Amino acid sequence: MVCPQVLRSVAFRSIAVLTRAPFPSSGAMASAGEKRKLAVLDRESFLEKSKAARQKRSSGAAGHFIKAMYSSLVDGIITDPELMALPIDDHAIIRGHAIFDTCTLAGGRVFRLGIHLDRLFKSAKLGRLKLPFGLSEDENRSRMTEIVCQTCVASGLRDGGVRFFLTAGPGNYGFTPAGCEPAFYCTVLESSKSEDLKAIGEATVPASEVPMKPTLLATLKSNNYLLNCLLAMSAQERGGCYGINIRDDGTVAEGCVANCAIVVDKVFITPPFDGILAGTTVRKAMDLATKHLVGETKVLREIRQETMRKEQLFSAQEVMMLSGDLGVSPVSTLDGQQVGNGEVGPVARELKRLIWEDAYDGKEEHIQLFYS
Incomplete structure (x- = not known):
């Protein structure tokens, strides 16, 4: 472990070096800026680069472990990994104002969705999150059940994991979700769970x-x-x-x-x-x-x-x-x-x-x- 006194000494010396260093000229800054110029991507370029980046992360695999995603913002199911995205102003991202739960896809049947939705609705009340499909819990439960089942079918998987999210949604960059549209997302993914028992x-x-x-x-x-x-x-x-x-x-x-x-x-x-x-x-x-x-x-x-x-x-x-x-x-x-x-x-x-x-x-x- 480095002694705190040494760290402070290094910090002071670094500040001194920065203070003594000449400030770069505007020409030098422009030159540096030109070398690091970022592309402004259009839709097709973004999707192409996104796919290349994903394949690099997954060692060139053509697919993705998430096989299907539903978004209430478009009220539809997506199977293209490059389109499985949340808006950057969704409060799940900018404030962490979101909850989730899971269930299991086992042999072509959805297993234990009910108890997980029970917990989701309890979490929503504690987290002061609005429900996305009307005011009543029954209406939302029915709609979410339908969405989970249809997303599982769209995934093509008979065995897998299901993870669904309720967020304060997109609409502002503030602290509270005033003016935001509550969002529900559901994903179906491959699972490594096995009948084998390993210590x-x-x-x-x-x-x-x-x-x-x-x-x-x-x-x-x-x-x-x-x-x-x-x-x-x-x-x-x-x-x-x-x-x-x-x-x-x-x-x-x-x-x-x-x-x-x-x-x-x-x-x-x-x-x-x-x-x-x-x-x-x-x-x-x-x-x-x-x-x-x-x-x-x-x-x-x-x-x-x-x-x-x-x-x-x-x-x-x-x-x-x-x-x-x-x-x-x-x-x-x-x-x-x-x-x-x-x-x-x-x-x-x-x-x-x-x-x-x-x-x-x-x-x-x-x-x-x-x-x-």
């Missing part, structure tokens, strides 16, 4: 390093994921994946996009949703575990939602991260220490099986799609 290494990250979100932002699904990203980055630098945020009082919070759960003496424990997101996957896991895994001769005897301390993570037989409708990630090492016997545990294995079967064979939370 991960994980790491704890103290709130002193990456602070917890304030309660409002933690309990609604805001587009502002800066702290989530920093948590994942810190965890991955330690050999982890999602990261497990530890509060200043030593209690367990959540991962960057996942809830944490442990198994201790056949008891499944996950923290209460106090100051963290009420994850739909951990709620599904608790429901399925209660129905199928609890009993005298089964892998669990009890399900609890209670305060969990950091030290419990290291004494647990199983630690797992739950996210993204289908995601069950058993943790084999935590902060470099082996968890349990270091292998995938029976509860994680059974939960993965039950969740996957529910997504692909269940009938309660599905919308069948019809492809031409």
Whole structure:
């Protein structure tokens, strides 16, 4: 680490150098400006350059992982990646005034859209966002369901991820959305989720390093994921994946996009949703575990939602991260220490099986799609 005194000394010397340096003549400035002159692009030139830049990012791949996008601003679906864009004055970009949620496309059926729309509408109320399709929640729910289904079909995918956004919309560059048109966007993308169950290494990250979100932002699904990203980055630098945020009082919070759960003496424990997101996957896991895994001769005897301390993570037989409708990630090492016997545990294995079967064979939370 560089001493702060040295940094200040370097800064002062740099200022001195800049002060002594002669100011460039107008001719020199013009010459420099000519060398860096930027093209003013027309529509076709922009689209051509945009495609070249995208292919460079994706090692020359012709397609894009996002296969279809709906925008309420044009009330239509787009499958050309170069046209999948938001207006630069959308408040999702300039102020972060936006929310999102997700669901899953599983075997040509939309899975668990209802519970995710429930959370979207709750987030919209907390975020003071206007609904885009009339005043009533029922009207918006019906329209959004229709949009999600049609965008999935337009994508051509039978399996994938769905992510939809509600923003304050475009209209000004100010602080409030006065005069803006609320916008709804839906994207359907390829997914790497698999029926296979793979253990991960994980790491704890103290709130002193990456602070917890304030309660409002933690309990609604805001587009502002800066702290989530920093948590994942810190965890991955330690050999982890999602990261497990530890509060200043030593209690367990959540991962960057996942809830944490442990198994201790056949008891499944996950923290209460106090100051963290009420994850739909951990709620599904608790429901399925209660129905199928609890009993005298089964892998669990009890399900609890209670305060969990950091030290419990290291004494647990199983630690797992739950996210993204289908995601069950058993943790084999935590902060470099082996968890349990270091292998995938029976509860994680059974939960993965039950969740996957529910997504692909269940009938309660599905919308069948019809492809031409």
